[in-house]
Amino acid sequence: RFRDHGGPVVPIELPGKVNAWMVTSYDSVSEVLLNDGTLFSKSPLNFPALHDGTIPPDWPIRQLIQGDHLLTKDGADHRRLRGLINRAFTPARVASMEPRIQELTDGLLDRLAGEGEPVDLVRHFSEPLPIAVICELFGVPEEERYQIREWTNTMLFHTATPEEAAAAGGQMLAYLGAFVERKRAEPGDDLTSGLIQAQEDDGDRLSDNEMLWILWLVLIAGHETTVHLIANTVVALCADPAQIPAADDRDAWAAVVEEALRSRNSVLNVLFRYPLQDVQICGTKIRAGEPISVALHGAGTDPARYGAGAERFDASREPDAHVGFGRGPHFCLGAPLARLEMRIALSSLFGRYPGLRPAIDADAITYTPSLITEGPMELPVVL
Numbered sequence: 001r002f003r004d005h006g007g008p009v010v011p012i013e014l015p016g017k018v019n020a021w022m023v024t025s026y027d028s029v030s031e032v033l034l035n036d037g038t039l040f041s042k043s044p045l046n047f048p049a050l051h052d053g054t055i056p057p058d059w060p061i062r063q064l065i066q067g068d069h070l071l072t073k074d075g076a077d078h079r080r081l082r083g084l085i086n087r088a089f090t091p092a093r094v095a096s097m098e099p100r101i102q103e104l105t106d107g108l109l110d111r112l113a114g115e116g117e118p119v120d121l122v123r124h125f126s127e128p129l130p131i132a133v134i135c136e137l138f139g140v141p142e143e144e145r146y147q148i149r150e151w152t153n154t155m156l157f158h159t160a161t162p163e164e165a166a167a168a169g170g171q172m173l174a175y176l177g178a179f180v181e182r183k184r185a186e187p188g189d190d191l192t193s194g195l196i197q198a199q200e201d202d203g204d205r206l207s208d209n210e211m212l213w214i215l216w217l218v219l220i221a222g223h224e225t226t227v228h229l230i231a232n233t234v235v236a237l238c239a240d241p242a243q244i245p246a247a248d249d250r251d252a253w254a255a256v257v258e259e260a261l262r263s264r265n266s267v268l269n270v271l272f273r274y275p276l277q278d279v280q281i282c283g284t285k286i287r288a289g290e291p292i293s294v295a296l297h298g299a300g301t302d303p304a305r306y307g308a309g310a311e312r313f314d315a316s317r318e319p320d321a322h323v324g325f326g327r328g329p330h331f332c333l334g335a336p337l338a339r340l341e342m343r344i345a346l347s348s349l350f351g352r353y354p355g356l357r358p359a360i361d362a363d364a365i366t367y368t369p370s371l372i373t374e375g376p377m378e379l380p381v382v383l
Protein backbone atom coordinates (compact mmCIF):
# COMPACT_ATOMS: atom_id res chain seq x y z
CA ARG A 1 0.00 0.00 0.00
CA PHE A 2 2.83 2.38 0.82
CA ARG A 3 4.31 1.85 -2.64
CA ASP A 4 1.08 1.96 -4.59
CA HIS A 5 -0.40 4.97 -2.79
CA GLY A 6 2.71 6.79 -1.55
CA GLY A 7 5.15 6.21 -4.41
CA PRO A 8 8.75 5.05 -4.48
CA VAL A 9 9.83 7.28 -1.55
CA VAL A 10 7.41 7.71 1.36
CA PRO A 11 7.83 9.99 4.39
CA ILE A 12 7.56 8.29 7.80
CA GLU A 13 8.04 9.68 11.29
CA LEU A 14 10.19 8.28 14.09
CA PRO A 15 9.83 9.04 17.82
CA GLY A 16 10.77 12.62 18.65
CA LYS A 17 9.06 13.71 15.39
CA VAL A 18 12.19 12.81 13.47
CA ASN A 19 11.76 12.89 9.69
CA ALA A 20 12.52 9.57 8.07
CA TRP A 21 11.75 7.81 4.79
CA MET A 22 10.84 4.46 3.35
CA VAL A 23 11.94 3.49 -0.15
CA THR A 24 9.36 1.11 -1.60
CA SER A 25 9.97 0.38 -5.30
CA TYR A 26 12.44 -1.93 -7.00
CA ASP A 27 14.39 1.02 -8.42
CA SER A 28 14.49 3.18 -5.28
CA VAL A 29 15.39 0.18 -3.10
CA SER A 30 18.17 -0.91 -5.49
CA GLU A 31 19.59 2.61 -5.69
CA VAL A 32 19.95 2.82 -1.91
CA LEU A 33 21.21 -0.73 -1.35
CA LEU A 34 23.76 -0.75 -4.14
CA ASN A 35 25.61 2.29 -2.85
CA ASP A 36 29.01 1.39 -1.42
CA GLY A 37 28.63 3.51 1.71
CA THR A 38 29.95 6.73 0.20
CA LEU A 39 26.46 8.27 -0.15
CA PHE A 40 24.26 6.12 2.11
CA SER A 41 25.95 5.09 5.34
CA LYS A 42 24.95 2.27 7.70
CA SER A 43 26.81 3.81 10.61
CA PRO A 44 24.56 5.24 13.38
CA LEU A 45 27.24 7.91 13.82
CA ASN A 46 25.70 9.50 10.73
CA PHE A 47 22.22 9.69 12.33
CA PRO A 48 22.41 12.88 14.44
CA ALA A 49 18.92 12.61 16.02
CA LEU A 50 20.06 9.44 17.76
CA HIS A 51 22.76 11.30 19.69
CA ASP A 52 21.44 14.84 20.24
CA GLY A 53 18.55 13.84 22.52
CA THR A 54 15.79 14.16 19.88
CA ILE A 55 15.05 10.42 19.89
CA PRO A 56 14.12 9.11 23.36
CA PRO A 57 16.83 6.97 24.98
CA ASP A 58 14.41 4.05 25.43
CA TRP A 59 13.55 3.72 21.72
CA PRO A 60 13.75 -0.09 21.30
CA ILE A 61 15.16 -0.03 17.77
CA ARG A 62 18.15 1.90 19.14
CA GLN A 63 19.72 -1.40 20.20
CA LEU A 64 19.26 -3.02 16.83
CA ILE A 65 20.84 -0.16 14.92
CA GLN A 66 23.64 0.70 17.33
CA GLY A 67 25.39 -2.64 17.83
CA ASP A 68 29.01 -2.91 16.77
CA HIS A 69 28.60 -5.32 13.85
CA LEU A 70 28.47 -5.74 10.07
CA LEU A 71 25.16 -3.91 9.68
CA THR A 72 26.52 -0.71 11.25
CA LYS A 73 29.72 -0.39 9.24
CA ASP A 74 30.69 1.01 5.86
CA GLY A 75 33.52 0.73 3.34
CA ALA A 76 36.89 -0.55 4.52
CA ASP A 77 35.71 -1.20 8.13
CA HIS A 78 32.87 -3.33 6.81
CA ARG A 79 35.06 -5.19 4.30
CA ARG A 80 37.62 -5.94 7.01
CA LEU A 81 35.03 -7.43 9.36
CA ARG A 82 33.36 -9.47 6.62
CA GLY A 83 36.76 -10.78 5.50
CA LEU A 84 37.61 -11.91 9.04
CA ILE A 85 34.29 -13.74 9.42
CA ASN A 86 34.60 -15.34 6.00
CA ARG A 87 37.89 -16.97 7.00
CA ALA A 88 35.86 -19.35 9.17
CA PHE A 89 32.42 -19.17 7.47
CA THR A 90 33.55 -20.62 4.13
CA PRO A 91 31.39 -22.01 1.29
CA ALA A 92 32.96 -25.43 1.94
CA ARG A 93 31.87 -25.25 5.57
CA VAL A 94 28.31 -24.44 4.54
CA ALA A 95 28.20 -27.17 1.88
CA SER A 96 29.49 -29.71 4.39
CA MET A 97 26.39 -29.07 6.52
CA GLU A 98 24.04 -30.64 3.97
CA PRO A 99 23.90 -34.17 5.46
CA ARG A 100 23.44 -32.82 8.97
CA ILE A 101 20.66 -30.41 7.90
CA GLN A 102 18.93 -33.35 6.20
CA GLU A 103 19.29 -35.43 9.35
CA LEU A 104 17.86 -32.67 11.57
CA THR A 105 14.99 -32.18 9.11
CA ASP A 106 14.18 -35.89 8.98
CA GLY A 107 14.20 -36.10 12.78
CA LEU A 108 11.65 -33.28 13.04
CA LEU A 109 9.50 -34.79 10.29
CA ASP A 110 9.51 -38.17 12.09
CA ARG A 111 8.22 -36.50 15.22
CA LEU A 112 5.55 -34.40 13.44
CA ALA A 113 3.28 -37.38 12.89
CA GLY A 114 3.30 -38.15 16.61
CA GLU A 115 2.09 -34.71 17.62
CA GLY A 116 -1.58 -35.32 16.79
CA GLU A 117 -3.50 -33.21 14.27
CA PRO A 118 -3.70 -30.40 13.56
CA VAL A 119 -0.06 -29.84 14.37
CA ASP A 120 1.53 -26.38 14.60
CA LEU A 121 4.13 -26.38 11.84
CA VAL A 122 5.89 -23.30 13.21
CA ARG A 123 6.42 -24.71 16.67
CA HIS A 124 7.35 -28.22 15.53
CA PHE A 125 9.21 -27.61 12.26
CA SER A 126 9.91 -24.18 10.79
CA GLU A 127 11.12 -22.79 14.12
CA PRO A 128 13.25 -25.61 15.58
CA LEU A 129 15.06 -26.41 12.32
CA PRO A 130 16.81 -23.06 11.66
CA ILE A 131 17.55 -22.64 15.37
CA ALA A 132 19.18 -26.07 15.49
CA VAL A 133 21.20 -25.41 12.31
CA ILE A 134 22.65 -22.02 13.26
CA CYS A 135 23.22 -23.02 16.90
CA GLU A 136 25.00 -26.25 15.95
CA LEU A 137 27.12 -24.35 13.46
CA PHE A 138 28.25 -21.97 16.21
CA GLY A 139 28.34 -24.59 18.98
CA VAL A 140 25.45 -23.36 21.17
CA PRO A 141 24.31 -26.29 23.37
CA GLU A 142 20.81 -27.59 22.80
CA GLU A 143 19.38 -26.55 26.18
CA GLU A 144 20.44 -22.92 25.65
CA ARG A 145 18.97 -22.48 22.15
CA TYR A 146 15.38 -21.61 22.84
CA GLN A 147 16.40 -18.68 24.95
CA ILE A 148 18.04 -17.13 21.90
CA ARG A 149 14.73 -17.44 20.08
CA GLU A 150 12.91 -15.69 22.91
CA TRP A 151 15.42 -12.83 23.16
CA THR A 152 15.17 -12.36 19.39
CA ASN A 153 11.37 -12.13 19.42
CA THR A 154 11.42 -9.67 22.29
CA MET A 155 13.85 -7.44 20.40
CA LEU A 156 11.95 -7.58 17.10
CA PHE A 157 8.29 -7.55 18.12
CA HIS A 158 6.68 -4.19 18.82
CA THR A 159 4.52 -5.84 21.47
CA ALA A 160 7.47 -5.86 23.90
CA THR A 161 8.03 -2.79 26.06
CA PRO A 162 11.23 -0.76 25.54
CA GLU A 163 12.51 -2.05 28.89
CA GLU A 164 11.86 -5.66 27.86
CA ALA A 165 13.57 -5.15 24.50
CA ALA A 166 16.63 -3.51 26.08
CA ALA A 167 16.81 -6.23 28.75
CA ALA A 168 16.63 -9.00 26.11
CA GLY A 169 19.47 -7.47 24.07
CA GLY A 170 21.61 -7.00 27.20
CA GLN A 171 20.95 -10.52 28.45
CA MET A 172 21.86 -11.99 25.09
CA LEU A 173 25.19 -10.12 25.02
CA ALA A 174 25.96 -11.16 28.61
CA TYR A 175 25.12 -14.77 27.73
CA LEU A 176 27.41 -14.61 24.69
CA GLY A 177 30.28 -13.21 26.80
CA ALA A 178 30.09 -16.25 29.09
CA PHE A 179 29.59 -18.56 26.09
CA VAL A 180 32.77 -17.35 24.38
CA GLU A 181 34.74 -17.86 27.62
CA ARG A 182 33.46 -21.45 27.81
CA LYS A 183 34.49 -22.04 24.20
CA ARG A 184 37.92 -20.61 24.88
CA ALA A 185 38.38 -23.09 27.71
CA GLU A 186 36.88 -26.01 25.79
CA PRO A 187 36.96 -25.52 22.02
CA GLY A 188 34.91 -27.75 19.74
CA ASP A 189 34.46 -28.33 16.01
CA ASP A 190 32.24 -25.26 15.56
CA LEU A 191 32.52 -21.80 14.03
CA THR A 192 32.79 -19.98 17.35
CA SER A 193 35.86 -22.08 18.16
CA GLY A 194 37.12 -21.39 14.63
CA LEU A 195 36.75 -17.64 15.12
CA ILE A 196 38.46 -17.84 18.54
CA GLN A 197 41.28 -19.86 16.99
CA ALA A 198 41.68 -17.20 14.29
CA GLN A 199 42.20 -14.61 17.06
CA GLU A 200 45.56 -16.32 17.66
CA ASP A 201 46.66 -15.77 14.04
CA ASP A 202 49.26 -13.20 13.06
CA GLY A 203 48.04 -10.02 11.44
CA ASP A 204 44.58 -8.50 11.65
CA ARG A 205 42.14 -10.32 13.94
CA LEU A 206 38.76 -9.93 15.61
CA SER A 207 38.66 -8.05 18.90
CA ASP A 208 36.74 -9.67 21.78
CA ASN A 209 33.99 -7.08 21.38
CA GLU A 210 33.70 -7.76 17.63
CA MET A 211 33.43 -11.46 18.39
CA LEU A 212 30.46 -10.90 20.71
CA TRP A 213 28.60 -8.74 18.23
CA ILE A 214 29.21 -11.14 15.34
CA LEU A 215 27.68 -13.95 17.34
CA TRP A 216 24.79 -11.68 18.36
CA LEU A 217 24.03 -10.76 14.76
CA VAL A 218 24.53 -14.16 13.20
CA LEU A 219 22.49 -16.04 15.80
CA ILE A 220 19.58 -13.62 15.29
CA ALA A 221 19.76 -13.12 11.50
CA GLY A 222 20.62 -16.79 11.02
CA HIS A 223 17.35 -18.15 12.31
CA GLU A 224 14.58 -15.50 12.46
CA THR A 225 14.55 -14.97 8.70
CA THR A 226 14.51 -18.66 7.81
CA VAL A 227 11.84 -19.61 10.37
CA HIS A 228 9.39 -17.23 8.70
CA LEU A 229 10.39 -17.87 5.10
CA ILE A 230 9.79 -21.62 5.45
CA ALA A 231 6.29 -20.98 6.83
CA ASN A 232 5.47 -18.25 4.30
CA THR A 233 6.44 -20.61 1.48
CA VAL A 234 4.31 -23.44 2.87
CA VAL A 235 1.32 -21.07 2.93
CA ALA A 236 2.00 -19.96 -0.67
CA LEU A 237 2.42 -23.50 -2.01
CA CYS A 238 -0.66 -24.82 -0.24
CA ALA A 239 -2.72 -22.03 -1.78
CA ASP A 240 -1.77 -23.43 -5.20
CA PRO A 241 -0.72 -27.09 -4.75
CA ALA A 242 -0.06 -27.50 -8.49
CA GLN A 243 3.17 -25.58 -7.80
CA ILE A 244 4.49 -28.14 -5.31
CA PRO A 245 7.41 -29.84 -7.11
CA ALA A 246 8.37 -33.50 -6.91
CA ALA A 247 10.51 -34.05 -3.82
CA ASP A 248 13.66 -34.93 -5.78
CA ASP A 249 13.44 -32.09 -8.33
CA ARG A 250 16.24 -29.94 -6.91
CA ASP A 251 16.04 -27.27 -9.60
CA ALA A 252 12.30 -26.83 -9.14
CA TRP A 253 12.73 -26.49 -5.38
CA ALA A 254 15.52 -23.98 -5.89
CA ALA A 255 13.11 -21.96 -8.08
CA VAL A 256 10.44 -22.13 -5.34
CA VAL A 257 12.95 -20.73 -2.85
CA GLU A 258 13.90 -17.82 -5.14
CA GLU A 259 10.25 -17.01 -5.80
CA ALA A 260 9.56 -17.04 -2.06
CA LEU A 261 12.47 -14.66 -1.48
CA ARG A 262 11.03 -12.36 -4.12
CA SER A 263 7.34 -12.39 -3.35
CA ARG A 264 6.88 -13.75 0.20
CA ASN A 265 10.06 -12.53 1.85
CA SER A 266 10.28 -12.85 5.60
CA VAL A 267 12.34 -9.64 5.72
CA LEU A 268 9.85 -6.84 5.07
CA ASN A 269 12.15 -3.91 5.71
CA VAL A 270 15.84 -3.59 6.35
CA LEU A 271 16.80 -0.81 8.65
CA PHE A 272 18.37 2.38 8.10
CA ARG A 273 20.75 3.94 5.66
CA TYR A 274 21.75 7.54 6.49
CA PRO A 275 22.48 9.94 3.60
CA LEU A 276 25.85 11.63 4.07
CA GLN A 277 24.62 14.67 2.11
CA ASP A 278 21.28 15.97 0.81
CA VAL A 279 20.14 13.60 -1.96
CA GLN A 280 17.33 13.12 -4.47
CA ILE A 281 15.81 9.66 -4.85
CA CYS A 282 13.23 9.29 -7.63
CA GLY A 283 12.67 13.05 -7.46
CA THR A 284 12.22 13.27 -3.66
CA LYS A 285 14.70 15.34 -1.68
CA ILE A 286 16.08 13.72 1.48
CA ARG A 287 18.33 15.64 3.85
CA ALA A 288 21.64 14.37 5.20
CA GLY A 289 21.15 12.27 8.34
CA GLU A 290 17.44 11.46 7.76
CA PRO A 291 17.15 7.67 8.06
CA ILE A 292 15.88 5.58 5.17
CA SER A 293 14.13 2.26 5.77
CA VAL A 294 14.31 -0.11 2.81
CA ALA A 295 11.10 -2.01 1.99
CA LEU A 296 12.28 -5.25 0.40
CA HIS A 297 8.74 -6.54 0.13
CA GLY A 298 7.71 -3.45 -1.85
CA ALA A 299 10.62 -3.97 -4.22
CA GLY A 300 9.95 -7.69 -4.61
CA THR A 301 6.34 -7.16 -5.65
CA ASP A 302 6.79 -4.00 -7.71
CA PRO A 303 4.68 -4.25 -10.90
CA ALA A 304 7.06 -1.84 -12.64
CA ARG A 305 9.68 -4.59 -12.42
CA TYR A 306 7.67 -7.83 -12.32
CA GLY A 307 4.61 -6.85 -14.33
CA ALA A 308 0.92 -7.21 -13.58
CA GLY A 309 0.44 -10.04 -11.09
CA ALA A 310 3.74 -9.22 -9.36
CA GLU A 311 2.13 -10.19 -6.04
CA ARG A 312 1.33 -13.69 -7.33
CA PHE A 313 3.57 -16.55 -6.18
CA ASP A 314 4.69 -18.17 -9.42
CA ALA A 315 7.77 -20.36 -9.28
CA SER A 316 7.74 -20.80 -13.07
CA ARG A 317 8.57 -17.10 -13.60
CA GLU A 318 11.69 -16.29 -15.59
CA PRO A 319 14.42 -15.94 -12.95
CA ASP A 320 15.30 -12.31 -12.29
CA ALA A 321 17.48 -10.55 -9.76
CA HIS A 322 15.47 -10.09 -6.55
CA VAL A 323 16.33 -8.17 -3.42
CA GLY A 324 15.28 -10.86 -0.94
CA PHE A 325 18.82 -11.11 0.46
CA GLY A 326 19.48 -7.40 -0.03
CA ARG A 327 21.98 -6.12 -2.60
CA GLY A 328 25.37 -4.47 -2.66
CA PRO A 329 27.95 -4.53 0.15
CA HIS A 330 25.59 -5.83 2.87
CA PHE A 331 24.20 -8.68 0.74
CA CYS A 332 23.24 -11.47 3.13
CA LEU A 333 26.28 -13.26 4.50
CA GLY A 334 24.19 -16.37 5.14
CA ALA A 335 22.52 -16.63 1.70
CA PRO A 336 24.14 -19.96 0.70
CA LEU A 337 23.19 -21.50 4.05
CA ALA A 338 19.65 -20.12 3.87
CA ARG A 339 19.15 -21.45 0.32
CA LEU A 340 20.43 -24.89 1.29
CA GLU A 341 18.29 -25.02 4.41
CA MET A 342 15.15 -23.80 2.64
CA ARG A 343 15.48 -26.35 -0.16
CA ILE A 344 16.06 -29.29 2.19
CA ALA A 345 13.28 -28.22 4.57
CA LEU A 346 10.61 -27.69 1.94
CA SER A 347 11.41 -30.62 -0.37
CA SER A 348 11.60 -33.01 2.59
CA LEU A 349 8.41 -31.68 4.19
CA PHE A 350 6.30 -32.08 1.04
CA GLY A 351 8.14 -35.28 0.07
CA ARG A 352 7.06 -36.84 3.37
CA TYR A 353 3.61 -35.24 3.59
CA PRO A 354 2.48 -34.40 0.03
CA GLY A 355 -1.08 -33.79 1.21
CA LEU A 356 -0.08 -31.34 3.94
CA ARG A 357 -2.50 -28.38 4.10
CA PRO A 358 -3.21 -25.59 6.59
CA ALA A 359 -6.02 -26.38 8.99
CA ILE A 360 -7.20 -22.75 8.97
CA ASP A 361 -8.05 -20.24 6.23
CA ALA A 362 -5.21 -18.05 5.02
CA ASP A 363 -6.92 -14.92 6.34
CA ALA A 364 -7.16 -16.45 9.83
CA ILE A 365 -3.37 -16.69 10.13
CA THR A 366 -1.87 -14.30 12.70
CA TYR A 367 1.40 -12.73 11.57
CA THR A 368 4.38 -11.52 13.59
CA PRO A 369 3.85 -8.10 15.21
CA SER A 370 6.87 -6.56 13.49
CA LEU A 371 7.69 -4.14 10.68
CA ILE A 372 11.00 -5.89 10.15
CA THR A 373 10.18 -9.57 9.75
CA GLU A 374 6.98 -11.30 8.73
CA GLY A 375 5.71 -14.85 9.10
CA PRO A 376 2.88 -16.79 10.76
CA MET A 377 3.00 -16.91 14.55
CA GLU A 378 1.38 -20.35 14.33
CA LEU A 379 0.50 -22.54 11.37
CA PRO A 380 -1.82 -25.42 12.27
CA VAL A 381 -1.70 -28.04 9.51
CA VAL A 382 -3.13 -31.44 8.77
CA LEU A 383 -0.45 -33.74 7.43
Ligand code: HEM
Nearest residue numbers: 070071221222225226229270324325326330332333334338
Ligand atom coordinates in the same frame (compact mmCIF):
# COMPACT_ATOMS: atom_id res chain seq x y z
C1 HEM B 1 22.18 -9.53 5.84
C2 HEM B 1 18.00 -11.58 4.44
C3 HEM B 1 19.43 -15.82 6.30
C4 HEM B 1 23.28 -13.62 8.24
C5 HEM B 1 20.96 -9.75 5.26
C6 HEM B 1 20.22 -8.75 4.50
C7 HEM B 1 19.04 -9.33 4.14
C8 HEM B 1 19.03 -10.68 4.63
C9 HEM B 1 17.93 -8.68 3.35
C10 HEM B 1 20.70 -7.33 4.16
C11 HEM B 1 20.46 -6.35 5.28
C12 HEM B 1 20.75 -4.92 4.88
O1 HEM B 1 21.16 -4.66 3.74
O2 HEM B 1 20.60 -4.03 5.74
C13 HEM B 1 18.02 -12.90 4.83
C14 HEM B 1 16.98 -13.86 4.53
C15 HEM B 1 17.39 -15.06 5.04
C16 HEM B 1 18.68 -14.84 5.67
C17 HEM B 1 15.69 -13.55 3.79
C18 HEM B 1 16.73 -16.41 5.05
C19 HEM B 1 15.76 -16.78 4.32
C20 HEM B 1 20.62 -15.61 6.96
C21 HEM B 1 21.38 -16.64 7.61
C22 HEM B 1 22.46 -16.03 8.18
C23 HEM B 1 22.38 -14.59 7.85
C24 HEM B 1 21.04 -18.13 7.65
C25 HEM B 1 23.51 -16.75 8.95
C26 HEM B 1 24.73 -16.64 8.88
C27 HEM B 1 23.29 -12.33 7.77
C28 HEM B 1 24.32 -11.34 8.12
C29 HEM B 1 24.02 -10.17 7.43
C30 HEM B 1 22.80 -10.45 6.66
C31 HEM B 1 25.50 -11.57 9.06
C32 HEM B 1 24.79 -8.85 7.43
C33 HEM B 1 25.71 -8.78 6.23
C34 HEM B 1 26.49 -7.48 6.12
O3 HEM B 1 26.08 -6.45 6.64
O4 HEM B 1 27.55 -7.52 5.47
N1 HEM B 1 20.22 -10.92 5.32
N2 HEM B 1 19.02 -13.52 5.52
N3 HEM B 1 21.25 -14.39 7.10
N4 HEM B 1 22.41 -11.76 6.89
FE1 HEM B 1 20.78 -12.68 6.12
